[in-house]
Amino acid sequence: MSVTYIDAIREAQEKLLREDDRVFLYGQDIATFGGAFKATKGLAEAFPNRVFDAPISEDAMMGLAVGAAIEGMRPIVEMQFADFSSIAFNQIVNQAATHFYRTGVPIPITVRLPSGGTPGSGPFHSQSMEGIYAQYPGLVVLTPATVSDAYHMLLDGVALDDPVIYCEHKFLYRWLKAKSINGDHLPIGQARITRPGKHATVVAYSAMVHEAVRAADRLAQDGWEIEVVDLRSVKPLDMDTVLASVARTGRLLAVGEAFPWGGVTAEVVSRVSEEGFHLLDAPPQRLNARDTPVPYHPKLWAAHRPTPESICDALRKLLSF
Amino acid sequence: MSVTYIDAIREAQEKLLREDDRVFLYGQDIATFGGAFKATKGLAEAFPNRVFDAPISEDAMMGLAVGAAIEGMRPIVEMQFADFSSIAFNQIVNQAATHFYRTGVPIPITVRLPSGGTPGSGPFHSQSMEGIYAQYPGLVVLTPATVSDAYHMLLDGVALDDPVIYCEHKFLYRWLKAKSINGDHLPIGQARITRPGKHATVVAYSAMVHEAVRAADRLAQDGWEIEVVDLRSVKPLDMDTVLASVARTGRLLAVGEAFPWGGVTAEVVSRVSEEGFHLLDAPPQRLNARDTPVPYHPKLWAAHRPTPESICDALRKLLSF
Amino acid sequence: MLRARILENKLSSLYKAGKIVGGVYLGKGQEAVSASLGTSLIQGKDVFAPLIRDQAGRTAFGEPLIDCTRTYLGSVEGPMRGRDGNIHRGRPLAGMPAMISHLGAQVPVVAGMLFAKRLQGKLQGVVGATCIGDGATSTGAFHEGLNLAAIENLPMVVVVANNQFAYSTPNSRQFACADLVDRAKGYGIGGHSVDGTDLLECAEVIGRAVRLAREGDGPQLVVAHLLRLSGHGEHDDGSYVPAGLRSGHHGRDCMEVAIAQLIETGASTQEEITGWHDEIAEEVQRAVAQAQQEEAPDPYREDWTALSTRFPSAQ
Amino acid sequence: MLRARILENKLSSLYKAGKIVGGVYLGKGQEAVSASLGTSLIQGKDVFAPLIRDQAGRTAFGEPLIDCTRTYLGSVEGPMRGRDGNIHRGRPLAGMPAMISHLGAQVPVVAGMLFAKRLQGKLQGVVGATCIGDGATSTGAFHEGLNLAAIENLPMVVVVANNQFAYSTPNSRQFACADLVDRAKGYGIGGHSVDGTDLLECAEVIGRAVRLAREGDGPQLVVAHLLRLSGHGEHDDGSYVPAGLRSGHHGRDCMEVAIAQLIETGASTQEEITGWHDEIAEEVQRAVAQAQQEEAPDPYREDWTALSTRFPSAQ
C-alpha cells in the first residue's frame, strides 16, 4: 500500500469536507470529472453541493471565493494550472491579500496551484509562481515537497485565517509515493532538515528538494555530506532553521525551479547574507531555471530546470571555495 | 526654465510620434484629456489618429498592443496606474514576454506604469511592480530616477525590439525638475554613480535614489562618504557598476520602495553576495517598504516606505560593522 | 439623497481647502439611482457593495455619516483606520464590502457572498447588489462576475449608472451597443432601463428589479441613464463634457427633479425640505467636526502586518 | 477538412503509441466550422488566429501539414523549434498568430493586428478571424477583446464553436443565456447562429459573416452548434458526455454529413473521396516521417534568452 502526493491532496480535501462544513471546493472540471489531475475524484458524489464546477473565469472564481470567505466560508479554489492564476492575479493580490489589512476581516481562502514543470507541458502549463505571490503582503505561500506535507500543509493551510497560495508540484503528483500520509508533522512556517550534512547547505523546496537529495547522494560517494533544507513554506520563511544549518556548514546553495530573477532563491540568499554573513565560509550560490519561458521539448525542459547534475556542479563549485 | 520628470515623459512621446510613424499611444483618457497625469497633453491634437482613448480593459489593451507590435508597430501603452496592470498581467507576462522566444517575432511594446507612492494614494494607486515583472523572462524593466533618464530611457526603451516595462515614479512627476532634459545619456543596462563615495554603497532606483542622496547628504555631515548607485534599469541589471562600487566601499545597502519579500533589493543583494562576496567588509543590507499594502494616510505612508531617516539608520548600522 | 448631496458638498469644500488628502469623488447627479437602490435593500440582511458614486445608496442602506467623514479625513477610529481612504470603505461583516479600486472587482465578490449564504441555508429572501459605471462594463471582471451570477442564478442586482463618461472617456469609446441593457439577454438575466434623473422612476424600476431578484428571478441588470454632474473627482472640472449634454435631458439634476416631484405630488413642501436641509447640514457638520478632532493613525502603534496569523518562528 | 481529419487520426495514434509528448487535441466534429472559416479567409492578406480545434481551418488557410507534425513531434525545424508544442503554433508574420494557452487571449491580439493595419493604411478588404470555444466565452479576455473590436469597428469575425463542453464542463455551468449569439447585440455587432454539423450551412453562414466584416460591417459573432466528437484531449475518453447528446442532432459527424452532401449534390463521388483519402493519408505519412527524422532541439545549441536584444554589459 502506498499513497501518492496527489492522493494526499485528495485525502486532505476529503477530510476537510467531512469535518468542516465551512469548506467547499470550487474549480474547473473538479466535480463530475474529479479535476484535470483527479485531485477531487469522487468528492462531488460524496459531498453533494460542496464541490462545484466553475466557468472559465479565474478572476471571478477568486472573487467568488473572497465573497464566500467574508461570509465565513473556507473555499478551496483549484486553478487548473498555476499558470492560469495569472487571470485571477488581481483578485488574489489586490482583493484577497489586502482585505484583512484594510478591513480587519480575514479571508481564509486556499488557492491550489498545480505548479512546476513536467516534460512536454510547455510555457503555459509549467510555471512556478510562488516567488510572484510571495512578494505580496497578506499572502501565505506553501510549497510542500513530501506526501505527508502535501496532506498536512493543506489541512493546516485551510485552517489559517489568511489567504494561502498552495503550490503543489505536478511532477510529484504520481511520481512521489509514501507508505502513509503520516510523516513528522511540522507547523507551517517551520522548515525541515530533509537530510543532515556538514559540508554545505542546500536550501530547496517543492520538487527541487528531491533533486537536491539526489545530488547529495551523488556527492556522498565523494565523501561530501550535504545538508538539504526543505523550506516547506516560502512565506513565511523559517530563517532560524536555514541560519542554523548554514552555521553548521558554512556554505549555502539555494535551489529553485522558478525563473532566475528574484524569487525564493534571491530572498533566501539575501536574508542569509544579511543575517548570517559571518556564518558563511564561501559566497552563497543560487541555482534556478533559465531565463526563458519553460520550453515544451523534453530535452530543452530538462536543461531548463536544475537537475541533480547541475546541482552537483554548483555544489562542487561551492565546496571548492 | 525648467523641465519636470513628467514633462520629459511627454516630450519623449512627442518626439517619438514625430519621428517614428510606427509609434502610437494607447491608454485610458490619454487623448482629449491628455492623461490622468497629463503625460500626453496636447498630443492627440498634434498627432491625429496616433493617440487613442482605450476602454477600461487593461487586458485587451495589452492584447491589442501585442497584435499591433506583430504588425510592426511600436505601441506605447499607458496604464492609468501601475496597480491596474494587474488586470493586464496575463497579456504582459504570458503573451508579450514569451512571444519572441516562442515564435522568433519580437514584440516592441512599451508599457508605461505610473508607479510608486504619494501621500493619500492608498493601497491601489501606489504600487511598485518592477520586481514582479522583472521575474519574467522576456521583459526589460526600466526605472528612471532623473528627468533626463525619464526622457532618454523612454526613447531608448521604445527603440528596443523587446517589451519594456517603463516604471515612472508619480512622486517625481512634478517634484523633480531639471534645467534641461540633456543629462549624461547612458545606454539601457548601464547604472550610474549618482554620487561618489567611499565608505558604503547604496544601490537604489527610481524615487529612492533621491531619498538615498538625501541620506548621504546627512551622513556627509558626520564625515561619511556614501556612494549612491542608480540602477536605472532593474532588468537587465548592471552588476559591473554595482560590483565596482562595492569593491571601492566594501559595504552595500540596497534600497527599494517595493514590498520587502523578494524584488529588486533581494536580487541585488544576492547577486553581490554571490559574485562579490570577497568585496564585502560587512553583511549586505536591504531596506524596503513594510510588508503591508501601501497605506492611505500620509502619516502611515511616510512610515511605510524608506525615508532619508530610515536610510541613515540602516547606513549607520552598516557602517558600524 | 439630500443627506448625501449635502455631505458631498461639504467634502468638496474640505478638499478644496486642503483638508482631505488623496481625492474626493462625488455622486452628484446620481443620487436618485443610488438612493433608490439603497432604499430597496435591507441592512442586516442584504448585501450592498457601493462603488465610486454611491454616497446616497450608502446612506440609504444605513452607513452612518461618521464612517464617511472618518475615512475621508483619515481618523483612526474609522472603519478603515487610515489604512484606506475615501470611497474605499465598507463594513464587510455588516453586508457592505469595501471596494478595491480595480473596477468590476466587486461583482464576483457580491456573487460569492450570496453563494455562501446559499450554502449556509441563509439565502432565502436575501438580495445582493452593486453599482458600477458605464466604463467598468468594459472590464473582464464585470463580465466574468455577472456571467457567474447568472450561472448560479443568484439573487443579485447590478445597477449600471451610465453617466456618459468614464473619467474623460465618452460612451462612444467604451461600447458600441445601443443601450447597455442589451447585454442582459446575453447573460440570460433580467434587464431594466431607467431614466436616472427621475427619482420616482428610479424608485419604481430599481425597486422592481430588487423585488424580482428577491423573489427568485435571478440576477437583474439595471441600466440608468444620466449625466455625471461633477468632474471625475474634485480635481477635475469635467470641461470635456459637451455643453449639449449638460443642457440636455440627461443633464437634469435629479435632486431638483426629485424636489419638484415631492412638492408636486404633495408629499412634501418647500419649507419642509428647507428644514431637512438645515438639519442635515448640522448633522454633517457634527460628523466632520468629530472626525477632525479624532486622532490620525500612529505609525508607532501600528502592528504593520497584513496577516491575521502570527507565525511564531518565521516571517 | 478531410485532410485535417486524417492528419488528426494519425496524431491520435502517434500519441497513443507514446510518440507525442504533452497532449493531442483534436477538432473531430468541428471540421465543417473550422474549414468554412479557413476557406473564407485569404492567406497572405487576412489574419487567422486558430485555437485548440482548428486543424481544418489551419489547413484551409494554408498552413502546411509539416508545420503541424514538426510541432507535435518536437522537430527543431518547426515554426516553434521545440520551444512550444502541439496547437501552440503559428506564423505571426504570415497572418497566423500562435495561441497562448490562456483562453480568450487571442481575441484582442487579432484586434490589434487589424488596428495596426488600419493605422498603416493596409486594412482595406482585410478580415481578421479567430475561433473560440463555449467555455472561453466566460473569460474576461473574450469580453474585453470583443468589446474593443466593436468600439474600433474592426473587420473581425469571432467564431464560437459551441461544442457543448469545456473539457468536462457542460454549457449549463458556463452560461445561462439561451444561445451565445444573444451576446452580439450587447456588443453592437453582427450575430449569426449556425448548425456546425452541416458543412453547406457553415460555408454559407460563416462565409457571409466574413463577407460582412470585409465589406465594413464591423465585427461579426458566429455561434456554431455542435458536439465535440473526441475527448478534450486524447488522454480523455469524454465519458461524461451523455449518450443522448451523442446520438442527437449535434452528435452528427460533420464529416459524414459533408460527404453525403457532396455525393447528394453530385459534387463528388464516393470513389473520388476514397481517392482523396488515400492521397492525403500518404501526404500525412510523409509529413510525419519527415518530422520524425528531423533533429530535436539541442540544449547546448540553444541561446537560452527570451530577449531579442543583447545587452553588452548587463543581464
Ligand SMILES: Cc1ncc(C[n+]2csc(CCOP(=O)(O)OP(=O)(O)O)c2C)c(N)n1
Ligand atoms: C481596472 C481599472 N482601470 C482603471 C481604473 C482608473 N479609473 C478609476 S475611475 C475610472 C473611470 C470609471 O468610469 P465609470 O465606470 O463610468 O464610473 P464613473 O466614474 O463614471 O462613475 C477609471 C478609468 C480603475 N479604477 N480600475
Ligand SMILES: Cc1ncc(C[n+]2csc(CCOP(=O)(O)OP(=O)(O)O)c2C)c(N)n1
Ligand atoms: C484561462 C484558462 N483557464 C483554463 C484553461 C484550461 N483549459 C484548457 S482547454 C479548456 C476547456 C476549453 O473549453 P472550450 O472553450 O469550450 O473549448 P473546447 O475545448 O470545447 O474546444 C480549459 C478549461 C485555459 N486554457 N485557459
Ligand SMILES: [Mg+2]
Ligand atoms: Mg461613467
Ligand SMILES: [Mg+2]
Ligand atoms: Mg467547448
